[in-house]
Amino acid sequence: GDKVKQSPSALSLQEGTNSALRCNFSIAATTVQWFLQNPRGSLMNLFYLVPGTKENGRLKSAFDSKESYSTLHIRDAQLEDSGTYFCAAGDDTNAYKVIFGKGTHLHVLP
Amino acid sequence: GGIITQTPKFLIGQEGQKLTLKCQQNFNHDTMYWYRQDSGKGLRLIYYSITENDLQKGDLSEGYDASREKKSSFSLTVTSAQKNEMAVFLCASSISGYEQYFGPGTRLTVL
Incomplete structure (x- = not known):
């Protein structure tokens, strides 16, 4: 099975509403990165986390290594938040490698 | 700050052809x-x-070669392009396996 599972796989939101994306890990994840891939294919860095939480504007992320999951909360969704969100988990068996989830496709509706 | 550049942006090849993609980071x-x-x-x-002249295989290395000629550049070669193959190849860099930063990608199409 997938070592990094993202949910939901796709999501539509009305502009101005809130949502949460999730990654569950079946590996001993040591770090988590969250990215947004825009329609042109570029990957933007959102968060790099060790266990704990970080916040940046309307985005907030948490990583719980004991419960093996991470969340990304989007507050007051805007049209420019549309795209594909990926999480990537650092694996404790190799400090240089990360494992990507399959992504959550987010569509913010006007 | 820094930047990662990938060349070419678009690559069209023929079945069986050897194709090389390049990545530079500053x-x-x-x-x-x-x-x-x-x-x-x-x-x-x-x-x-991990460093200049080092190469480590990932999960999908079969059919590819790589070369790290210097610290700032990393090349990937598709040894024999497969017909109807379409994919995006993304280059990234990090400090010792910490936060990774990505280039814009090379889009491959094989006719």
Whole structure:
């Protein structure tokens, strides 16, 4: 099975509403990165986390290594938040490698 | 700040052809990566390099070669392009396996 599972796989939101994306890990994840891939294919860095939480504007992320999951909360969704969100988990068996989830496709509706 | 550039942006090849993709970074990062992304899917690791002249195989290395000629550059070669293959190849770099930063990608189409 997938070592990094993202949910939901796709999501539509009305502009101005809130949502949460999730990654569950079946590996001993040591770090988590969250990215947004825009329609042109570029990957933007959102968060790099060790266990704990970080916040940046309307985005907030948490990583719980004991419960093996991470969340990304989007507050007051805007049209420019549309795209594909990926999480990537650092694996404790190799400090240089990360494992990507399959992504959550987010569509913010006007 | 820094930037990662990938060349070419678009690559069209013929079946059986050897194709080379290039990546340059000016972050002064020691570790560099090549990933493949198929349409609508996640990223899979092809090769990575911890330092100049080092090469490590990822999960998808069969059919590819890589070369880390110097700290700032990392090349990937498709040894024999497969007919109807379409994918995006993404290069990334990091400091010793910490936060990874990505280039804009090379889009491959094989006729």
